[in-house]
Amino acid sequence: MGVRVGVAGASGYAGGELLRLLAGHPEFDLVTATAHSQAGSAAGAVHPHLSGLDLTLGATTAEAFQDVDLVFLALPHGQSAALAGQLPESVKIVDIGADFRLSDGDAWQRYYGGEHAGTWTYGLPELPGQRERIANSTRVANTGCYAVTTILALAPLIAAGVADPEDVVVVASSGTSGAGKSAKTHLLASEVMGSLSTYKTGRHQHVPEIKQATGATSLSFTPVLAPMPRGILATVTARRATDQDPREVLAAAYATDPFVHVLAEDRWPQTASVSGSNSVHLQATVDADSGRIIAVSASDNLGKGAAGQAVQNANLMFGLPETTGLQIYGVAP
Amino acid sequence: MGVRVGVAGASGYAGGELLRLLAGHPEFDLVTATAHSQAGSAAGAVHPHLSGLDLTLGATTAEAFQDVDLVFLALPHGQSAALAGQLPESVKIVDIGADFRLSDGDAWQRYYGGEHAGTWTYGLPELPGQRERIANSTRVANTGCYAVTTILALAPLIAAGVADPEDVVVVASSGTSGAGKSAKTHLLASEVMGSLSTYKTGRHQHVPEIKQATGATSLSFTPVLAPMPRGILATVTARRATDQDPREVLAAAYATDPFVHVLAEDRWPQTASVSGSNSVHLQATVDADSGRIIAVSASDNLGKGAAGQAVQNANLMFGLPETTGLQIYGVAP
Amino acid sequence: MGVRVGVAGASGYAGGELLRLLAGHPEFDLVTATAHSQAGSAAGAVHPHLSGLDLTLGATTAEAFQDVDLVFLALPHGQSAALAGQLPESVKIVDIGADFRLSDGDAWQRYYGGEHAGTWTYGLPELPGQRERIANSTRVANTGCYAVTTILALAPLIAAGVADPEDVVVVASSGTSGAGKSAKTHLLASEVMGSLSTYKTGRHQHVPEIKQATGATSLSFTPVLAPMPRGILATVTARRATDQDPREVLAAAYATDPFVHVLAEDRWPQTASVSGSNSVHLQATVDADSGRIIAVSASDNLGKGAAGQAVQNANLMFGLPETTGLQIYGVAP
Amino acid sequence: MGVRVGVAGASGYAGGELLRLLAGHPEFDLVTATAHSQAGSAAGAVHPHLSGLDLTLGATTAEAFQDVDLVFLALPHGQSAALAGQLPESVKIVDIGADFRLSDGDAWQRYYGGEHAGTWTYGLPELPGQRERIANSTRVANTGCYAVTTILALAPLIAAGVADPEDVVVVASSGTSGAGKSAKTHLLASEVMGSLSTYKTGRHQHVPEIKQATGATSLSFTPVLAPMPRGILATVTARRATDQDPREVLAAAYATDPFVHVLAEDRWPQTASVSGSNSVHLQATVDADSGRIIAVSASDNLGKGAAGQAVQNANLMFGLPETTGLQIYGVAP
Structure with missing residues (x-):
């Protein structure tokens, strides 16, 4: 039984x-x-x-x-x-x-x-x-849905010292199911389809959770509502503190985890790939102009x-x- | 093994x-x-x-x-x-x-x-x-994807004699994955999102398959391309030949089938409900004005x-x- | 002034x-x-x-x-x-x-x-x-939104005698703005995106309006809710009563109308083409199997x-x- | 003439x-x-x-x-x-x-x-x-499409001295028409609908254009492909250099421009609002945790x-x- x-x-x-x-x-x-x-x-x-x-x-x-x-x-x-x-x-x-x-x-x-x-x-x-x-x-x-998506991309980078915890900027877009099933006008299909919009800008409640789990000391987090029912795509950027390859840091951190996949080089996460699953897809690089680390993470907010x-x-x-x-x-x- | x-x-x-x-x-x-x-x-x-x-x-x-x-x-x-x-x-x-x-x-x-x-x-x-x-x-x-979606709604109605096989009209809409993964301009996201369009009007290749499996002798079938990646919704109408309740005919036909669900009365199929599954949702009624049977079927075209x-x-x-x-x-x- | x-x-x-x-x-x-x-x-x-x-x-x-x-x-x-x-x-x-x-x-x-x-x-x-x-x-x-979309495709065909008014079957899909701006759960973006569903099956209030304007005497009308904010695509079928080409009948009827366009042969209406405009796109053919006339009409339900x-x-x-x-x-x- | x-x-x-x-x-x-x-x-x-x-x-x-x-x-x-x-x-x-x-x-x-x-x-x-x-x-x-959307939000903030040009981070999402009309597999509707994905991460060609027009000296720019045909939503963040209200700076800069609208307080841009138009909607605030300026800009990439x-x-x-x-x-x- x-x-x-x-x-x-x-x-x-x-x-x-x-x-x-x-x-x-x-x-x-x-x-x-x-x-x-x-x-x-x-x-x-x-x-x-x-x-x-x-x-x-x-x-x-x-x-x-x-x-x-x-x-x-x-x-x-x-x-x-x-x-x-x-x-x-x-x-x-x-x-x-x-x-x-x-x-x-x-x-x-x-x-x-x-x-x-x-x-x-x-x-x-x-x-x-x-x-x-x-x-x-x-x-x-x-965990929170935005939180886990961000934390999985960010925590190993800060732990390894490659990402500076003092200037982390995250912009993360979520499908509408993250906003719940209550009937609200701004969540109507007519309003959302074909449209992207920011909300709770500069004051989202997942900020302290992300800081607690990653050690980030300054976190700018902007959520975006996206025209899809499920999925979160988080773009996580931080100043680079060492020469380590951020992708290798992530790959090492999750080498044995069944649900976290660091993608092959040059392939970037897309939310559809994890829809309905419990997996998270990750990728990271170094920005050519600013030298910041850019790590991207895709999850299913309901998974x-x-x-x-x-x-x-x-x-x-x-x-x-x-x-x-x-x-x-x-x-x- | x-x-x-x-x-x-x-x-x-x-x-x-x-x-x-x-x-x-x-x-x-x-x-x-x-x-x-x-x-x-x-x-x-x-x-x-x-x-x-x-x-x-x-x-x-x-x-x-x-x-x-x-x-x-x-x-x-x-x-x-x-x-x-x-x-x-x-x-x-x-x-x-x-x-x-x-x-x-x-x-x-x-x-x-x-x-x-x-x-x-x-x-x-x-x-x-x-x-x-x-x-x-x-x-x-x-089976073909349109075919199975239509056949499951129609075959028991013709077999029971409640639907006249001589004047069947079907309009069925499919998500884009039914059109395959080849790169074609009319299947680009820019073309499809926010748009519905008919295609192969009056000459779709699933017509003979549906007739063969249901016994329909005349079938008007119009396919529609819908702005969603998966799913088929078929609206199947036929002249009513007897007083039997078409919903009860369907419910009896599939009483023990694990994948075919005749919905509760007044609830109509929606393709998202079967997305990623092998299930088909069915419902049927009699049209108030014309007296035709209207049976609706939802499937996942890839399922x-x-x-x-x-x-x-x-x-x-x-x-x-x-x-x-x-x-x-x-x-x- | x-x-x-x-x-x-x-x-x-x-x-x-x-x-x-x-x-x-x-x-x-x-x-x-x-x-x-x-x-x-x-x-x-x-x-x-x-x-x-x-x-x-x-x-x-x-x-x-x-x-x-x-x-x-x-x-x-x-x-x-x-x-x-x-x-x-x-x-x-x-x-x-x-x-x-x-x-x-x-x-x-x-x-x-x-x-x-x-x-x-x-x-x-x-x-x-x-x-x-x-x-x-x-x-x-x-006019009603479904009504005008259907009437423009059907009225000239019945008036010309090419379409039999006694057995008209229409399946028409609408974007969500047609359902209004009231906050209702089934109209939430989460529910609608990626999904098609029928509703008011067999009893839509535009039926008498369409019959009044076209002379149809029997009308089976099934509305479908589609994952797009605007647009109606109506598939109108009727038994063919004469040998006239239905496309030519429509082309003649609207030759001088600025907002109604009968498309070039082999091109079928798509709702995006009329989005934000006051135009309606039409096309018609004869179904190979059933011999029924199939006329398709696309409009913007808000236009x-x-x-x-x-x-x-x-x-x-x-x-x-x-x-x-x-x-x-x-x-x- | x-x-x-x-x-x-x-x-x-x-x-x-x-x-x-x-x-x-x-x-x-x-x-x-x-x-x-x-x-x-x-x-x-x-x-x-x-x-x-x-x-x-x-x-x-x-x-x-x-x-x-x-x-x-x-x-x-x-x-x-x-x-x-x-x-x-x-x-x-x-x-x-x-x-x-x-x-x-x-x-x-x-x-x-x-x-x-x-x-x-x-x-x-x-x-x-x-x-x-x-x-x-x-x-x-x-201008470039991402460029104009970003520049309109950023240029007045740097010009006024309220935004530090040395650490600008932008994440901007675009509808698919920005990627053109060539038939490519990754732009198929099946691939894009219901999905968000990053691309050209860390090396987009609009970076030098944005820097040239705004005076930014360091720019991390990440583009995201969004499941909609048109529209760009840019989230622009920069360290705050003075106490000025960034929203007021933007409002003053565009007071007489017919196409640039700084929204009422607490209302954030959404791409659908400018679809088909030549307008840009702007809003800005200061992030509660990091103190960074967050300015958001919505445009139609084809407008x-x-x-x-x-x-x-x-x-x-x-x-x-x-x-x-x-x-x-x-x-x-």
Whole structure:
């Protein structure tokens, strides 16, 4: 018998991706999934691509999760702590929300507002030593979607000393599912198709998370909304501090990681290549004019940026191969 | 040890999808893949989403497939017969091309031109009795992508007598991957994004295949190129011949099929729901003004329309559960 | 001094397109524009592409339009009559809504519900004799977007006797702006991009309008939502009743119309070609298998399907050349 | 009688946009247009949106332009000089290509290769004093598309001293028409839709042009290919050198320019807003974490980035109002 699994917050896009992944996971048995306003609906009514899945969403209460071994929280920011506090210690939890990512309560206050709930093990297995910490944890905080895409490109460069942490500039574009499933005019297809736009310019909440995980001390981060449903492309630039080849630094850092691929030279990441998968594609070079390092990273915001990484973390927490139930190759074209 | 598998014509979109599916198939071992002009290239250079896959494309020759149990042919129309004729009888073959689909040589001549190569078992397991025929065959001809999408909506309605076969009108829109990976101006992103257009109006080559599989005697078929990479949405209309509810006819026909889902009432198919999967979503109603039956069908042209169905057929030919290595739920949003 | 013009309902997509067209119209002076919940906002805050336009939306009241020569109504269905009734007879009105399109009150009841407001001159100048009727009217009802796209392809074929009016089948796909600017989940970019879906299948409200304008007696009409912001592509099929070439019938019908172009043989309409313009592109052939006529029509749902046609009608009502302030060539690619 | 105008290189996307603009220009009479492999084709066969335009493309020779007052060159890089050298001095020329943009021959060699043809008046009227220089010139070199989008955001900030020219980082995304109309696999709709990708990373040819026009001394520029047909969104960041508000600097710089709009506070540029127009939308802020200036700029790469700006320059060269025949408001949604 497999691990009994529940999903809280199954009606959003990250929740839907979790249901999709869990429906195909050979060791995790999805036994309960809950939602707020959509409680009582069939999974296939909320997520048309799950038509045929025999599952009705329940209400999000602590009682719904008393009988499971593992809970994924895919709740709006600020709502994870209340539910998590009512679950038995024996239930392992992966929180896809932001509540427990930051160690600095002041940074939390500044970027998210409200009271800081605490700090859980940071759920990014590819960071040095982190895979083991996750495996030994019962509470894991998943990364932000922009954060993981940026961190995977930047952390090894700063750790190796080749990138100066004092002047990092990131421009990252995301597909619309990163903005959630709430009906808002500026997210209408009519508004987005054929258009690129910046938003939250100069004040995105993933800034402190990226700094915490990479050691960057100054970070200019600009997010862009792109006309595609999924995917993040991050362009990460930093002053070059040593003569090392940044591509080689990345290749060495991820030589054994199943989900992080440094592309062959002269090939640059494209988001479609990782769509639907848990993989991240990386490439790096040195800018001819400025001498800055340019590292580019592509992810699926619902995969490595949310549900995929959550499953990867849960695999580790239950002693399973970390690729169990996950795709390495994206659905393209 | 698993079934040893080869793919001929691995550089196109159907070939790429086959490689992706085979890389995750638990019983099929991909041992060789070949191409024409791309021979010698790494799979990840031809298909960026397969970066990390340890596979180099060879040249398409009969010798390349001497040592395999199963070959998928994903060659341009008209090239399958020559290669198939050089392979041992003991090698099972699924042809994704059109060469062996039609039983009527005249129809072949009229719609494809050139000499008719012959007729293999028609690879659509959901047709009555066909699952068993495929399981007992060593040579199977996959369906066309428009054809399977239309046939699944239409065949049970004609078989049940509710749809008149004498006046069937189909308008079906396809994503661009159905047009292949050759560089042509009218398939450029600049031309296609934000635009819908008809093509091959009144003379598409899937017409005789649909008539053969459904019993339709008159078929008006108009294909439309749609601004999306994958997916087919077919609107199939026919005069209503009896009072039966067309939705109930479809629901009964596919009650036990794992990949064909008749949606809940009032929910209509959308192509994103089946993207990356082998599933087809169906719905039907009766038109208020004309009284015609309107049945709508959504598929992934590279999934059930090509590579997914090929794997489904191969699963049956090797006595495996037909869902092995295939996805039931699409990647959405 | 030019004609003084007001727009009621300027916050929606048709209203925004009207403002854009009026801002560049050499004879019409936009003096007032009103909205409901957006009253008090700058035009550029509601319609970012109108940034720089010196215009603040007022509240929609009869008083707002006392001092104008021409009013465009771009209100939700059912709201035009109340406002129109309060305007002086001397003010000319073009209603973009559906309220006054139908002559048959029963059809109105059946497809729209509520009380039928009445019947105004039908605002499709390309119909025989209609240009003169519009020029002599002070109240004109614009066409529906699907309706005009279908009617232009179908009306001359039925009038010439080449198309049998008793078995017309239309499948028409529209960009998302046709569904309006209200925030609804199924219209989110995440849901629409990469996806086609049918909706209102078998019961669309443009059916009686198309029948009224073309003489079709049986009409199966299926609308499809397409992943693009603008544009309608209609595939119109009908049984062929005579040997006449349907393309020649269309070419003769529109030989002198500035906005309707029958394309060169073998070239098929694409929606991008008419985007942002008031033009419609047409082509027709005879289906090889069924012998049905297939006529295809492409329009911009906000151009000829709404605001463009409204300006064309107003030009006629004020004795101006009908192309004044309108584009013949679409913005492509 | 108007100015007699010719277009050399009318078959590409910039050429097509020129034809579209010239067809509606009240003072310029398009009398000849030429192409290379498409010579002999009707304009509407090459550019379907120009169906109905009575124009056949001729061959690109000097003879074709002997009888005109104004020639637009929209030729591949490196081909303008040969043709320009054969035209009479009395014929005014606007070159959309790159040949005459740079004053530094070494920079030309390094980024374009081949011999530097020379330096013409730089065709960006919004730069201080440039409008007059253009008006007095007979030879004007249009800007690059990425270049103009970046320069308009950056030049006033450096000129005012608020942006440090020594550490400028730009990430700019372009729609696919910027890559031209040649059929290439990586530009196929299947490859681009739903995907973002970087290219020419660290070595784009617009770098020296941006530095020349802005005074930036170090420029890291990363271009991104975006899934839309038109539009550029540039995120321009620089270290802040003084306390001035960067938004106010931009607003003051463009207070009287008809095509450059600094948006209301808290509203950020989106490319759809300027699509089909000659306008550029700007906004700027100071990044909370790094203190860098972030300025964002949106343009239409075929409008202000190519054909629109060319017409604006030609208007100035012939003493016409610079807005003649151009759109201020984009076609949106």
